[in-house]
Amino acid sequence: MPTYLYFGENEFFLTRTIKQLKTHTLDQQWANFNYTEYPPESKETIPQALSDIMTPAVGSGGRLVHLPNSTLLGVCSKEILLQLESILPKIPSTNTLLITNTHKPDARNKSVKLLLESAQVQEFPLIPQWQTEALIQQARTLADEVGVTLTTDAYTVLIDYTGNHTQLIFTELEKLKT
Structure with a gap:
């Protein structure tokens, strides 16, 4: 199309x-x-x-x-x-x-x-900040894409730090990979 x-x-x-x-x-x-x-x-x-x-x-x-x-x-x-x-x-x-x-x-x-x-x-909706589980799931998907494995607590800390800012989540995951 x-x-x-x-x-x-x-x-x-x-x-x-x-x-x-x-x-x-x-x-x-x-x-x-x-x-x-x-x-x-x-x-x-x-x-x-x-x-x-x-x-x-x-x-x-x-x-x-x-x-x-x-x-x-x-x-x-x-x-x-x-x-x-x-x-x-x-x-x-x-x-x-x-x-x-x-x-x-x-x-x-x-x-x-x-x-x-x-x-x-x-x-391309932005996930609201109070939907922590959805944000953690999005972070898990991005982490799989980047090739990083984190614990459940690490995802929680990452989301607390980045909120719903997807670019920042991706950047932080790339930093963790390095």
């Missing part, structure tokens, strides 16, 4: 998943030509991105168009909505449209409804 919608407050997992998608989609030799990130500040961002997503990739690999914190997840003009409707089913299979946001998009908006129907959606 060439369209992805990622959202959530856990920036560590969100960033990591974006990097994995880049690695999977782009040929590293052609990445500078085939990866485009459009900032949300400009009014011409959406039309440029929609035009870019229909352009074939240069060289080998695919094309990745990234819209971080896009206004596409808010209220869109009718013109943009119609353009989005016509383009989403026609995106070339080698091209990928990635829309990310730190907050859950409002499913009542027409553009969001359209994206939810045609995109692969993934949420």
Whole structure:
């Protein structure tokens, strides 16, 4: 599926998943030509991105168009909505449209409804600090990934120190491995 919608407050997992998608989609030799990130500040961002997503990739690999914190997840003009409707089913299979946001998009908006129907959606929620068991489980998963084995008390101390800051948990686990 060439369209992805990622959202959530856990920036560590969100960033990591974006990097994995880049690695999977782009040929590293052609990445500078085939990866485009459009900032949300400009009014011409959406039309440029929609035009870019229909352009074939240069060289080998695919094309990745990234819209971080896009206004596409808010209220869109009718013109943009119609353009989005016509383009989403026609995106070339080698091209990928990635829309990310730190907050859950409002499913009542027409553009969001359209994206939810045609995109692969993934949420990256931040575990609340009072859910200690869930945080310990997340730390165990990250520890397995890093290759560190800790005791139950060590996980408790780690979570007391780091809270729900996933990047810090990962960094501390990497330090422990060293």
